[in-house]
Amino acid sequence: MNPIKVMIVEDDAKIADLHRRFTEKVEGFEVVAIAQGLDDAKEMIEIFEPDLILLDLYFPEGTSLEMLREIRTKGLETDVILITAAREMGPLKEALRGGVFDYIIKPVILDRFKACLFRFGKYHSRLRNPETLEQKDVDSMRHPSSSASAVTPSEDLPKGIDPLTLKKVQDVFKDPDIENGLGAEDVGSLIGASRSTTRRYLEYLVSVGFIYPDLVYGTVGRPERKYFRN
Structure with missing residues (x-):
């Protein structure tokens, strides 16, 4: 099975490299691109067609929530995990409404990060499954806490x-x-x-x-x- 293609969008080069190393510790994931700005990220999405984007929230040119909305509007088959130092409820609500897979608060804890990618891996694998779904399959993907x-x-x-x-x-x-x-x-x-x-x-x-x-x-x-x- 092909590895899950990951793109990191983070303006801090050291943090981007840290998230790259974290990702490479999880079997089945491959970092295909790193973007340090939103404009570059939009171009790279079209070129690399990542399965998953690890997305920071705040950039010098603004927040990434608009890019998240664009991804959803265009119907791209790309999922997003928002990784941010923001602890306000507002961005969290908007991110959840925008369909992020998860919301991780910096500084990132390796075990939490790895568990999140593992859960995404199962979710992504089930979406690739051509078989018909049972209710329990939908529940396990959409409501893991249930x-x-x-x-x-x-x-x-x-x-x-x-x-x-x-x-x-x-x-x-x-x-x-x-x-x-x-x-x-x-x-x-x-x-x-x-x-x-x-x-x-x-x-x-x-x-x-x-x-x-x-x-x-x-x-x-x-x-x-x-x-x-x-």
Whole structure:
């Protein structure tokens, strides 16, 4: 099967290169072009016909939301993942209405990024399938969180995600007494796993919509990344 063609649109050369290296860590994806401006990006889309665009939001010439609208208006078979430092609700709403596949907030976490591409890979593969669809197929593509309460079948899991460990992590968040969120260290201590291993499972569950992350600021020290059940 041909690799998924990815185009990166990012005006910061160092960040663009970082996202390129992240993408190349995921099997089945190939970066075919990098554009550092919106005008160049529009030309490259026509030349390279990417399957997926990793799109920054803000550029010196404006936001990329207009380009997103153009992609949809022209009916191009290109999906978009918006990667941005913007935390305002307005751009998020407009991006979602414009049909982005996902919305990743900078700085990008590798595990979250990889899980997102893995999910896109499954979505893209199913769109290529010439067979007829069942309702469950549509639901899994459009509403991944609707099936996230159950453990994903092992054949659908990304490399490094064990179904038994995944179920343990999910079970932690099914506890009705958990309301204030849990950090990776908290979950790790409950299931008997290291913080780094637990973080990998947590970020996978974020990608499928089972939980969501947030930064919790304490009275002293750095903010802590905690996870909450959707």
